[in-house]
Amino acid sequence: QSALTQPHSVSGSPGQSVTIPCTGISSDVGGYNYVSWYQQHPGKAPKLMVFDVNKRPSGVPDRFSGSKSGNTASLTISGLQAEDEADYYCCSFAATNTFVFGTGTKVTVL
Amino acid sequence: QVQLVESGGGLVKPGESLRLSCATSGFPFSGYYMSWIRQAPGKGLEWVSSINKNSQTIYYTDSVRGRFAISRDNAKMSLYLQMTSLTAEDTAIYYCARGGLTRFDFWGQGTLVTVSS
Numbered sequence: 001q002s003a004l005t006q007p008h009s010v011s012g013s014p015g016q017s018v019t020i021p022c023t024g025i026s027s028d029v030g031g032y033n034y035v036s037w038y039q040q041h042p043g044k045a046p047k048l049m050v051f052d053v054n055k056r057p058s059g060v061p062d063r064f065s066g067s068k069s070g071n072t073a074s075l076t077i078s079g080l081q082a083e084d085e086a087d088y089y090c091c092s093f094a095a096t097n098t099f100v101f102g103t104g105t106k107v108t109v110l
Numbered sequence: 111q112v113q114l115v116e117s118g119g120g121l122v123k124p125g126e127s128l129r130l131s132c133a134t135s136g137f138p139f140s141g142y143y144m145s146w147i148r149q150a151p152g153k154g155l156e157w158v159s160s161i162n163k164n165s166q167t168i169y170y171t172d173s174v175r176g177r178f179a180i181s182r183d184n185a186k187m188s189l190y191l192q193m194t195s196l197t198a199e200d201t202a203i204y205y206c207a208r209g210g211l212t213r214f215d216f217w218g219q220g221t222l223v224t225v226s227s
Contacts, residue, residue, distance in 0.1 A: 046214075104154040
């Protein structure tokens with residue numbers, strides 16, 4: 001299966017909002033409400049930020065929110081902070097009981 | 111707290127085998143799906159395999175099916191990945207992660223596997 005499509009990079013100033021789109025197809029993003037998002041700082045393990053499209057694990061700030069429309073899911077970071085600078089990956093459950101990750105997006109805080 | 115610690119990575123030659131282990135603590139291991147996810151140097155994340163609570167349901171990504179085998183020992187709270195016929199394309203950090211039904215909610219720090227002659 002092909003990786004989900006994400007922009008290579010997005011940037012924003014502190015306090016601003018950024019949105020990261022994640023585009024798949026009807027047999028992954030479009031077919032299931034099992035999209036999750038992961039934050040990865042350099043040299044660190046990924047951390048779950050959003051699951052089931054729009055749910056946040058305990059401890060994740062409500063500045064992070066998820067949504068989905070058709071074959072595209074999105075992660076929005078509101079009130080951007082310096083510590084949000086990291087790589088972000090989307091992931092979707094897919095047909096034949098597999099998972100597919102996105103290509104990854106580098107978020108830069110200007 | 112939830113902890114996952116991978117081990118077993120290293121440098122191997124093409125065609126050789128390697129067994130990764132993931133020791134867990136801080137949660138009821140036998141109640142969770144578990145998974146392996148890898149990341150090639152400088153690249154993105156790639157799901158490798160998942161196993162359900164009682165090892166009766168196992169899934170693999172196409173590129174490793176037939177070469178890799180995921181397993182678990184609930185008594186030892188450990189997850190394993192037996193890798194055979196390794197190629198340069200398998201070079202990556204291998205992460206053990208809790209979950210595999212809809213999401214991966216805790217990750218280990220990873221173990222590096224390098225396949226090179």
